[in-house]
């Protein structure tokens with residue numbers, strides 16, 4: 001199948017791409033700070049409900065320099081794991097601005113989060129709640145003050161809204177959960193809802209608001225609703241995009257109708273960060289198989305794993321000035337023989353030659369964060385463009401990284 005005719009322009013001119021690759025080498029993750037700030041601003045303004053807090057879901061991107069931009073814009077951090085909290089603290093987030101909503105922590109990990117000062121925990125099961133409460137009463141109850149006392153929430157499991165999911169607690173378990181929490185002098189303050197990642201349909205979110213809000217009201221000490229992440233990003237720029245304005249309006253109206261001052265938490269990941277990043281890569285070799293152009297580039301799906309390994313689509317554009325008639329069906333292939341090493345299949349690109357530069361768009365979310373040393377290629381560098389300047393925000397790895405932690409004689 002031929003992908004849609006690209007209606008994209010490159011995010012910066014060829015001269016800038018050449019300059020960046022000249023300084024930092026190829027392949028290269030390039031983030032645009034202004035685009036990121038605009039997006040953060042757009043999302044922030046779209047929810048008029050006055051008691052709203054935004055937490056960036058750093059599972060999508062853990063680069064500390066980028067986390068600092070979210071912090072400067074007044075957002076907090078959503079942590080899926082203790083590693084997210086660790087990076088968030090390094091970026092300068094106060095632990096009170098970090099909401100943990102992960103799964104299956106052991107005793108030491110809960111102790112670590114409490115020692116780091118995290119105060120909001122959305123727990124995934126009654127067993128996790130029980131473990132948390134045991135640790136709290138054993139080691140923390142006497143030390144913590146009214147301000148630092150944990151706020152506890154449950155991740156919500158409602159199969160009729162989101163289908164079967166391993167995550168979360170069902171309403172029929174709330175009674176037991178409240179009993180466990182109250183027994184150690186804590187309260188069950190919140191619910192956390194997660195629609196599922198990458199949903200571009202606004203209705204998929206707005207149509208569940210009433211159900212979520214009435215489920216929250218089953219908690220007598222209800223103080224906050226965390227409406228999660230999962231908001232889509234339009235990787236196909238000409239297809240449906242999540243409508244933040246519409247979502248914000250409907251959610252605000254529904255909460256205001258309840259007439260109770262609760263805190264609303266929104267924790268977007270990809271919707272906030274996907275669009276600010278481009279991976280630049282150089283063409284290494286070109287061959288033709290019939291009418292199809294097979295282009296080999298100097299990066300691999302291990303450097304940017306999302307498209308071919310986990311499904312999904314990222315637009316790939318060249319810096320040539322082209323007419324529609326100059327475009328050819330093209331596969332963009334990585335620099336390994338791994339059978340899934342395609343950065344893009346059935347793209348529409350002009351005739352390319354060795355040394356040309358390609359831009360892989362919208363790679364800010366689950367890009368570097370999901371890269372790996374599979375195929376034993378070191379990872380690229382990351383660069384941030386801000387105020388007409390560029391700066392390195394993560395070094396390119398060299399082969400020594402492949403020996404990290406190995407023990408041999």
Ligand SMILES: Cc1ncc(COP(=O)(O)O)c(C=O)c1O
Nearest residue numbers: 057197198229230231268269270
């Ligand atoms: C609880 C929670 N919130 C937010 C996110 C971020 O999701 P997205 O990038 O779809 O917004 C995730 C992703 O795993 C998550 O588990």
